[in-house]
Amino acid sequence: SEENPVVKANQQLLLLLPSKNVKVVTVTPKTTISLGKFGSFKSDDIIGTPYGLTYEIHENKTIVPIAPSAIDEIEDDVGNNRELNDDATAQTLTWQEIEALKKDKNIQGKEIVEKVMAAHSNFDKKTEFAKEKYQRRKEQKFLRGFTVLAPTLPTICDYLWTRDQHRILDIRTSSLSYILAQANVFPGGRYLVVDDTGGLIVAAMLERMGGEGTLMVLHENEHPALDVCRYFNFSPRQLSPVKSLSWLQALHPEETDPRPEMPALEAIVDGKGHNAAKRLAGRLKSWGRVDKAQKDFLEGGWDGCVVVSTFDPVTIVPAILPYVEGSRPVVVYAPHKETLLQLSIHLHNGTKRQILAPTIVSLRAREYQTLPGRVHPMMTMGGGGGWVLSGLRVLPSDIEAVAGSARQ
Amino acid sequence: SEENPVVKANQQLLLLLPSKNVKVVTVTPKTTISLGKFGSFKSDDIIGTPYGLTYEIHENKTIVPIAPSAIDEIEDDVGNNRELNDDATAQTLTWQEIEALKKDKNIQGKEIVEKVMAAHSNFDKKTEFAKEKYQRRKEQKFLRGFTVLAPTLPTICDYLWTRDQHRILDIRTSSLSYILAQANVFPGGRYLVVDDTGGLIVAAMLERMGGEGTLMVLHENEHPALDVCRYFNFSPRQLSPVKSLSWLQALHPEETDPRPEMPALEAIVDGKGHNAAKRLAGRLKSWGRVDKAQKDFLEGGWDGCVVVSTFDPVTIVPAILPYVEGSRPVVVYAPHKETLLQLSIHLHNGTKRQILAPTIVSLRAREYQTLPGRVHPMMTMGGGGGWVLSGLRVLPSDIEAVAGSARQ
């Protein structure tokens, strides 16, 4: 069974700030981690602690665990407090006075909030609910502290989407989860993946593989771009399923350089022999890695493929389909439905229906406000989320032999 | 102010049956209207009564107004009554016994329901809620009666959609309402309309015009297809804004036959003179109608256009745009988003941006179950509803003169 996860030295850590923004920090031992206006704390104080704790930062960078608030939402913009003229003039503390409070090291965030609330001239007129809302708003502004987030797929996906949704091709947790289910990702499976999101898809699949099986990454540049994996803090074992080939190496193995030859005798005797041998060893190792991955890929019989790419899937899917085993899923994501529409029509017309019932699905997780007495869908929701086409590779009775031979 | 509407002799009437299906009948005076297993009644008994009443049918085709049930829904399929084995064997009355009850003219529907419920062996085990649900189901089966529906746009649109959604191009109340709003339809406006739904769009616009203004119908066949209007039971005044032209008459007025000439003298003297004169009068009237409509259309300055067509809007909108006045709405509906996508790109590239900020909108009315303690969105909802592109015709500063001259 999985170990109880704790914060490790040198890991990437996602922290939730009182502003509800997420900040990524590196937990370098024996350093101070600064959260700007939300305070600073010592990295050693959190190493070895479980994920999910919330801390307030006190004097001298000390952190104190506090109870997470059960109601940790700010109400969405519902105009139910219309009677109150909630403008800036209602606040009787000046901006300078509040700043002075904030600079006073002897006053904690909670106290500032209380002072600010007490100084609000209309505060008594507010409904109980509005008071709470006001308090939460002020806490966001003045509290010093953070919550240690567990590096889960939804947390990381949301963080990346908020930072730059285009970089991850607009994918959201709902679509990504659906991809993992439709692709039937489990420990020990052998999957092909095309991932132009910087590694989010690879990471999500790796997490579900638990260090068993093979994940063949097909990439557009010389090396795969898998930066996103670092947020997941994978162990070497969890990373072990990854193999990779560039598209050139995968689809045109005949163009691969031959096995590096022994260097000429001169290279060894001219005094640089040691370096040359090392270089050779490196080149040999790299060649061997590619050679093995190519043999693996060409052997076929893969347990499914997941394509999330900036290249037209109409040109990708037919190229890799012969290497996918029968009754195994083909799952393609695109930020625009029209891209998958073309793919679907192409599959229907072009490849003798080797994909059973390709279906395009849109998935959105519609979030609700959960405040007591105030339940409703969020007034605004982020767009995006993309589209997923999925189907199963099948073997039409009349091309069975052909399909088989393509994969010898 | 609008008169209080009542059922009129010879009108088309929509009746809601206990099965929740809608049936259209013609209210011919002094006849019997049959609702099949839900009974028969005399047309005269409802002529002159207001819309919205619910009747039970008693002996001798007499109808008795009854209170509409406040809870008139059957619960959607939520599996909250899992414990009960609600299979056919739980009913101790045989099918034959129930049929005998139904045939007994002395027993009303409500009584049958009671007998059937009493005979249900598990009835006591059901929750209060499930009992009510069961009762409603049985009422649907055994009650004789109906509700007189007011011929409103939502009622008629739902009826047509259920009968044949393709015939009305998949349009639903939500999209149709949005079209009327975006097209700014009001009494006295002058609108162009292309309606390939059999008249639903025309009818909806006519209803909002209240007999004032002009509604120019552009049609693909020799005569406009406006059958749907009959469900709205319009008065002659309400219908008066309609004028119509075929596409040939509208866009190629030069091909219109010249004014019919006086017949040759022989036609009058050979004894058929009277008929020939009558024919001529008819042809002259028809020619005059077309001629007037053509002048109207070509004069331009229309207060907006609504296009709901089976023809590609890319070929329709540029053809009629010159006749639409500046700052007036252009609203196009299509059952598929892709059709409007092409139109939008065409408008952007092709016509020097004569339409301001064309936007494609999808609208769905998501219905909820409203039963006490059981509120949730309906488990299934009909698809469809289509897409609406809307924008405003504008006059780019550099083509103002050109645009003006097209409409002289």
Next chain:
Amino acid sequence: MSVFGGYKKTISEGDLVLAWITRDNIQPIIVTPGKIFNNRFGSYHHEDMLNLRYGSQMLSKTGHGFIHLLHPTPELWTLSLPHRTQILYTPDIAFVTSMLALKPGSKMIESGTGSGSFTHALVRTVGGTGKVWTYEYHERRFEAAKEEFIEHGMLGDGLPLTITHRDVCKEGFDIEGETLDAHAAFLDLPAPWEAIPHLSRVISKKRQIRLCCFSPCIEQVQRTLAALRANGWSDLQMFEIVHRNWEARQTLITPLSSAIDRLREVRDKRRLPPGEARKDLPKKRVKEGEEGYDWRAVSVGEKEVKGHTSYLTFAVMAPGEHEEVGGEGEDVEEHAG
């Protein structure tokens, strides 16, 4: 006749013009010669607007910016309102209008008036032969709406609109000296269940009456449903309008072969002796839709989707006698038939 229920062709002095800068920035202007409308892209003199046709694109004096001079409509007016207040938007307004079966001649109750966005659409739809009674509790909002309605030619002698400063939950809808006999009602109130019992006094008994309650939270809907049942309303239906705006765009179609070509290029460059031209060719920036490339038409949803406006609860009162009964319905037993 208000400008919100009629059209003009050209702009005259004193006209209300909506200056479209962007979709999110539409500014109302009363055309007043001598005045100048400024935005960060330029200046526009009101007198230059005179006699222009509505819909005209107007260039700024410097020629860098432009605006479009639009004719007011209830829909554009709604778009032009500052988004910070709770407004009824067109998708909801449009659906409610149809569900309440409004048309020329309809007699309609609205409370509260709020920003007046629905009121504009109502006045347009009921026309000169209908009636709209609107009620607003909040005094400042009442005053602002009244002033605006007068300015827009919607309020005044012989016009179909009446606005009343009133807490309808406490004082009901009666208007002295007037028999309302309303056909339909729309309640956008925090506690519609307090107002529902008052409706029976002011709605027509000769016809079917339609009601819509507009509530953001589900708990409000639940109490409203109970009150409707207790007060004899039937055919209870609840909807949410789910709408989304899309824009057409074109995206470049990039075939996999282009990746393979580039990989070959990189490989071939590496095979060159060190020092020889290894630098990449600068990537050319392609303009959307540029010729010589493959483009795919795609639809792109808004960035910020309106996830929810409000729940729309509809009910019908059958023709006939309806007494003031039932109160707010809080004592109604759950699952009661």
Next chain:
Amino acid sequence: MSVFGGYKKTISEGDLVLAWITRDNIQPIIVTPGKIFNNRFGSYHHEDMLNLRYGSQMLSKTGHGFIHLLHPTPELWTLSLPHRTQILYTPDIAFVTSMLALKPGSKMIESGTGSGSFTHALVRTVGGTGKVWTYEYHERRFEAAKEEFIEHGMLGDGLPLTITHRDVCKEGFDIEGETLDAHAAFLDLPAPWEAIPHLSRVISKKRQIRLCCFSPCIEQVQRTLAALRANGWSDLQMFEIVHRNWEARQTLITPLSSAIDRLREVRDKRRLPPGEARKDLPKKRVKEGEEGYDWRAVSVGEKEVKGHTSYLTFAVMAPGEHEEVGGEGEDVEEHAG
């Protein structure tokens, strides 16, 4: 290793094969030589399936019909279940799995087992190193699920699944002789608020615990939220998964000019003397995608859209001590902080 967490290449005797007839008709078959699978398009002999590769299209003996022989997966299994029972579908299952952060090694509580559709996905995801405890109150359903799990190789010695016949609302989740220390829980119960207080005894205190409650009605969500607050759960979130299936189609692009051409044709025919060829040409039926015509690729939504499955309420328990407190939370004051 269950067939629901592993793949085979070819079909052998005794294998579970899913015969795909249509998307709405997928039939499970245990391959038994001598048996015949019949549907209205033909007959398929089990022995002919032996040694075929999974995914093969199999023609019927008459050659008129065909089926596809598919490898079981939790997703296909869910699709194959009769739709009349309340099932968890893949879009919800997938989202819940991610939100509960399930992966190989996770220890998971599920109640009730229901149709077992989620259980199949859970067993696949937690793998051989994880644990799934599932509880079912309804006896007949418990027996059916147990039998099915055994048949599917998911239940048995050394396997990660445990099924218990239990009303968890009354008796809680404890299993004699076992320390659960679960990481996550999923409650698909009519009254999850009755089960929530029992969770604290069986969840790990050394880590963050995640919970999901699956409820069709909003009133259930409201009571669940109150119970979660009263029992120390935080980070309450509620979602609905809105999903829709689309199919690609091609529609004919008909230009307006074709209408005008036809109008001319009709006019010209009428000008002919009566009696001369006036009959219309028969309309040719065009096949979708046929060459020589203009086609537009369009997406068509399902006819019957799943409007709602359930509300998904999520909550988190921070690491540390959590006592049995709070009960069902019904006495929690509204708006309490």
